Amino acid sequence: MTDTPADTLIVLDFETTGLSPDQGDRAIEIGAVKIENGVIGARFQSLMNPGRRISSFIEGYTGISNRMLQDAPPCEQVMAEFAAFIDGYNLLAHNASFDQKFLDAELERVGASRRHPFCCSMLTARRIYQDAPNHQLGTLVRYKNLPTDGTYHRALADAEMTAHLWLRMLSDIEQRYQLAAPSFAQMQKLAKTAKKSVDGFMLRQRISRPH
DNA sequence: TGCCAGGCCCTCTTTAGGGCCTT
Numbered sequence: 001m002t003d004t005p006a007d008t009l010i011v012l013d014f015e016t017t018g019l020s021p022d023q024g025d026r027a028i029e030i031g032a033v034k035i036e037n038g039v040i041g042a043r044f045q046s047l048m049n050p051g052r053r054i055s056s057f058i059e060g061y062t063g064i065s066n067r068m069l070q071d072a073p074p075c076e077q078v079m080a081e082f083a084a085f086i087d088g089y090n091l092l093a094h095n096a097s098f099d100q101k102f103l104d105a106e107l108e109r110v111g112a113s114r115r116h117p118f119c120c121s122m123l124t125a126r127r128i129y130q131d132a133p134n135h136q137l138g139t140l141v142r143y144k145n146l147p148t149d150g151t152y153h154r155a156l157a158d159a160e161m162t163a164h165l166w167l168r169m170l171s172d173i174e175q176r177y178q179l180a181a182p183s184f185a186q187m188q189k190l191a192k193t194a195k196k197s198v199d200g201f202m203l204r205q206r207i208s209r210p211h
Numbered sequence: 212t213g214c215c216a217g218g219c220c221c222t223c224t225t226t227a228g229g230g231c232c233t234t
Contacts, residue, residue: 016234020216025234061234097218098233122232123219136232153234195220 006187007038007170009090009119013158014102015062017054021105026050027075028064030082031155033163034089038170040163044085045156047072062153079106086116090184094137094162096120119184121162121169123191127198128169137161144168177202 012032018025028050034042047064049072059065072078093099096118104114125135132143137158141148146164151157174180179202182190186205193201 014234018216019234022217023215025216028234058234093233095218095231095233098216101217102234120219126220126231134231192219 004090004184005037006119006182006184007167008036009092009184010034010086010116011092011121011159011163011166012086012099012103013093013155013162014099015058015064015153015155016102017050017052017058019098021102025102026052027079027102027106028054028058028069028072029062029155030078031157031159032082032085033156033159034085035163035167038167040160040167042085043156043160044082046078046081048075048078049073050075064154075106076110079110079112083107083110083112089116091116091118092121092162092166093118094120094158094165095122117184117188119188120191121166124169124187125165127190127193127195128172130195130198137165140165173202177206179206 010032012030014027015029016025016027027048029047030044032044033040047068049069051074053066054069097120100118107114122135125132125140129140129143133139138152141161144165146161146168148161149157170182173182182205190201
């Protein structure tokens with residue numbers, strides 16, 4: 001599954017009650033967009049009721065209120081639908097370790113497990129955009145002048161911005177290194193390459209690439 | 212009462228510390 005083009009995958013983003021499912025935190029919103037051959041297509045978005053009240057900090061941070069969650073379907077129902085949406089696709093998120101642990105925790109609650117490999121747009125951006133002021137999603141959107149409606153910290157909006165960031169990084173890699181259509185596996189390796197070794201790594205990818 | 216994550220990555224490192232990034 002990993003040896004596929006990096007321009008076909010699903011970008012996802014969770015809003016949650018806090019930072020750690022190991023501390024009892026739950027998902028409250030999932031947003032995702034499907035990228036097929038470099039084109040953003042199908043979208044998935046849903047609030048989900050975690051079965052408890054969320055803090056005023058999270059209400060302020062996300063704009064998602066306890067009132068909004070009262071009428072939302074339960075996490076279990078949403079995650080079952082989302083599992084079907086992502087089936088068969090590689091996954092991408094900004095700071096993927098965060099979304100990965102919530103995805104795994106919520107899927108486990110519905111008796112499902114994740115087989116899909118993840119890539120991280122934040123780790124990739126740290127390699128490709130070493131001169132950026134920082135590597136927060138919002139900063140990178142402004143840094144690269146990417147499309148946005150000004151909504152931040154909502155799942156679908158963040159997933160869409162991450163999708164645009166990913167496509168821009170693929171485009172910039174193509175221009176900078178003359179490496180067209182890198183694979184998902186190559187991008188995973190890039191994300192783990194030491195910053196100072198990125199240029200050499202990308203050159204080797206170009207030379208060793210099968211034609 | 213007081214505490215509250217964790218993986219990644221850099222450096223004045225590796226027998227460690229601290230900033231970044233996500234909610």
